[in-house]
Amino acid sequence: MLRIVKPKTKRAKRMLEKRAPKVDENVKRLMLLQGTKSSSLIKNVISDLYHLKKAGGAAVKFSRKNDNVRPFEGGGETSLEFLSAKTDCSLFAFGTHSKKRPNNLVIGRMYDHHVLDMIELGVDKYQSIAQLGGGRKAAPQEGSKPCFAFLGDAFESKPELAHLKEMLLDFFRGEEVETINVGGLDRVFVCAAAGDKVYLRHCGIELKKSDESKFPRVELVEVGPCFDISIRRSRKPSEDLRREAMKMPLKTAKKKVKNVKGDSLQGKIGKIYMPKQEVEGMALAKMKGLKRERRQAAAAKAAAAADTPAKEGDGSVVAEETPTQKKARL
Template identity: 35%
Template structure:
């Protein structure tokens, strides 16, 4: 998409926000309707829209796109709305009630899969109370197909990327209120959404007080709250292994940041008497320094209790000259 010279500060801020960053923003999903959609597709997209809020942008008009024939329109829309995920719903005589999940990388289509709706139960048919808006879900992939089949494995990765929600550094166990389950079986994917209820009765409170090992693991019950969708895998268009590997590559600055956040590297930099913030130094220098320290720590490990373990390689010893007469 051609961009003219920026004339306002607001336009400059928008372009700066779209520019590549070391730590990217949370992925936004774009919801698009095809030229024709039946009630099943509309209700399914609305329920998924509620699950994705607030990281979602919905287009009201119908768009006659044929994504597996021409990818240009969806790439332009993704660049216009700064959305790297998309959901396209359509219905035709040949392919009724179909949803296309996809993602882009660097302005181009990376992965795209078409799932046909076989059975659908909307969320309004479940009497279970709904969770709060913007809740971070727990995603479960069930079935050996997600591990053995390469195509299904990539589809599972796409679904996790689509439904994972905002990126967080830490999650409270009591904050896990929503669970999305995907079960793969014989070219079918069964999607179920549950709300979690923590059981905190008197017995549980006593167990928390007496048993320290059980304080961080509450008892959980699952209540299905919808939607419930049975998908059939139809058409797929997946990126090659080399392109997918390039899309997953992390920038060097992010690698340095992850190393510096580790306790061992912080202790190492503290011993070298570096004053914080450490990122004021050259990132290339810090990366080389961390790699050098990793080489020095060869054959060293740490057990689950935090104890340092090391392996020492001793060369061949000459025991023939040892005086053993008076031993």
């Protein structure tokens, strides 16, 4: 025996629709957790990551300790998957601190609320936003789209670093956009691979007037958080799951937009349809010329003129612009 369960309120319905699988997905949300033991450094890391992602509700931070989250152990991810489904987050960052793995940060991704892949990072050196003063003048706007700069061939040659590169891009890239305000570029994540270490710097961008070229000169200011990272354990996605997750939607033909045309010279041109104007019934000021006697006299005059043959000519020009079709530049 089955029955249909519907959401009881419109709000709940909207919520479910928001969480449903979509062709064009929304920004991946990040959840931040800590284990039973964590150092002040790792707590700072977590709160700074939260600060970076929280704009637009793209981050959820849990304040309680999590005993049963052990990402790299068998069955230790059930709790994570439950929380992911509950908060609709597909990225997670889990911070712990132990003697064996001091200042440990596990970052990972989910697919359909199941763990896809993870990387365990050791934070060797850390400068928080507060320590660097947030860059003050160069402080980036909350939720702006960041740039990424990756340096070093290890990001290509070493598989775990290639993995990290993809993961970092997925974590911080924000919304996929078609257009961007170039003057609004105000932050960059700099990742540099040197041997086993990775330097990760979050910098603000200052655009200054350039002497050499017509484009502005870029200056970078460290605004934090800044890490020195070493990679510990990692788990790659299983091949079939990754293939499943990389599926692309079939590109559907764009719906034809009516009455709007593109023109390389004039730009966007729209067409407006106006209803016929009823001039006859309009209340206008009465004028002498419109009085009946004068109208009749004028009609008689016109009739007399009609006897002589009428001139030919400007009919085609009038037909071009009918009163119902008027072009307007948008």
